[in-house]
Amino acid sequence: MRRTLVLSLAGSVLVASGAIALAQNAPTAKRTTPAKREPLSPDGKRYLSQPLVTSIYTADPSAHVFNGKIYVYPSHDVPTDIPDDDLGNEYAMHDYRVLSMDRIGGPVKVGGVALDVKQVPWASQQMWAPDAAYKNGTYYLYFPARDKQLDKNKLGTFRIGVATSKSPTGPFKAEPRPIAGSFSMDPAVYTDTDGTSYMYFGGIWGGQLQRWKNGTFDPNGSDTDLHQDDQPALSGKVVRMNPDMKTFAETPRDAVILDEQGKPVLGGDHDRRFFEASWVFKRGAKYYYTYSTGDTHFLNYAIGDNPYGPFTYKGHILKPVQGWTSHHSIIEWNNKWWLFYADTQLSNRNHLRNVKVTELKFAADGSIPTIDPFID
Numbered sequence: 001m002r003r004t005l006v007l008s009l010a011g012s013v014l015v016a017s018g019a020i021a022l023a024q025n026a027p028t029a030k031r032t033t034p035a036k037r038e039p040l041s042p043d044g045k046r047y048l049s050q051p052l053v054t055s056i057y058t059a060d061p062s063a064h065v066f067n068g069k070i071y072v073y074p075s076h077d078v079p080t081d082i083p084d085d086d087l088g089n090e091y092a093m094h095d096y097r098v099l100s101m102d103r104i105g106g107p108v109k110v111g112g113v114a115l116d117v118k119q120v121p122w123a124s125q126q127m128w129a130p131d132a133a134y135k136n137g138t139y140y141l142y143f144p145a146r147d148k149q150l151d152k153n154k155l156g157t158f159r160i161g162v163a164t165s166k167s168p169t170g171p172f173k174a175e176p177r178p179i180a181g182s183f184s185m186d187p188a189v190y191t192d193t194d195g196t197s198y199m200y201f202g203g204i205w206g207g208q209l210q211r212w213k214n215g216t217f218d219p220n221g222s223d224t225d226l227h228q229d230d231q232p233a234l235s236g237k238v239v240r241m242n243p244d245m246k247t248f249a250e251t252p253r254d255a256v257i258l259d260e261q262g263k264p265v266l267g268g269d270h271d272r273r274f275f276e277a278s279w280v281f282k283r284g285a286k287y288y289y290t291y292s293t294g295d296t297h298f299l300n301y302a303i304g305d306n307p308y309g310p311f312t313y314k315g316h317i318l319k320p321v322q323g324w325t326s327h328h329s330i331i332e333w334n335n336k337w338w339l340f341y342a343d344t345q346l347s348n349r350n351h352l353r354n355v356k357v358t359e360l361k362f363a364a365d366g367s368i369p370t371i372d373p374f375i376d
């Protein structure tokens with residue numbers, strides 16, 4: 001199946017300009033009466049929530065609470081003529097802008113350019129899903145991009161970089177080289193309650209994880225799954241960070257997802273296997289490892305007893321959104337849990353996405369009732 005599965009039906013909708021947009025109807029799970037002039041999906045369905053901003057296209061929202069304020073570090077999607085393909089070449093992003101808000105449902109501010117690929121000495125293109133962290137007075141922006149020095153191979157190899165700032169919205173200054181030992185994409189940094197930070201990363205297909213199966217990059221490796229359907233699926237990676245937050249403290253390990261029988265989820269199990277978009281949070285003593293299934297378009301969760309896993313598969317967090325990709329983050333704010341996600345409501349084009357937020361609930365046993373991004 002190609003990343004082109006969801007094709008543009010209505011074409012691009014121009015987004016209004018302006019730095020501040022109202023996060024209308026953000027937490028809307030209980031709405032039952034359609035609002036006036038409420039936009040509908042191309043097949044006539046009502047959206048669960050509305051885009052946080054309409055002045056730029058945004059995706060892959062990594063949300064954090066810093067000093068009581070909510071900051072969202074998204075990909076900044078841009079129009080391009082590059083056709084959709086399995087490697088995601090149409091996701092030709094080149095900079096980051098940070099969104100901020102005092103409260104969920106309130107005005108959302110779009111920051112200036114926080115980091116541009118031109119300011120990253122080692123990177124050539126494709127500034128994909130970022131994340132951020134804070135430690136000892138410094139904000140860290142983590143981002144994947146293609147490594148200039150490795151552009152010899154036809155694809156360009158992804159590495160993960162880090163940039164720092166004294167402000168949560170940047171501008172950030174990039175380190176001269178990518179993080180040693182990093183590869184693939186979609187970094188997500190989780191800091192545990194004991195202060196130790198871990199980076200989760202990786203993505204298959206265009207994210208290239210399948211090309212690193214034996215620890216070195218295989219330029220002739222598969223472009224998609226390994227097609228070993230009866231073998232354990234490829235795992236996302238987890239690595240402890242050094243206290244400097246700029247280097248890995250160890251060799252990245254597999255974040256293994258087990259099924260209910262305690263066996264690794266198999267490569268052929270596309271509704272459950274890891275594809276990309278790792279995000280970890282802790283609730284009580286449990287670590288929730290959440291991720292996207294890519295070509296089946298689910299956001300899933302699995303639960304473990306420590307940051308390395310293994311994590312036991314539990315279910316879907318979010319059913320497929322409008323658009324090919326599904327990528328998210330989860331935070332606790334104001335005694336509630338919130339899912340930041342994205343769809344293609346504004347453009348109906350896979351590579352021009354918009355971030356949204358909705359409340360995430362937990363059942364008494366810690367399970368997550370599946371969210372439908374559309375309202376019946």
Ligand code: FUB
Nearest residue numbers: 075091128129276325327
């Ligand atoms: O935004 C580009 C890529 O698409 C991200 O890195 C993936 O997670 C997917 O959302």
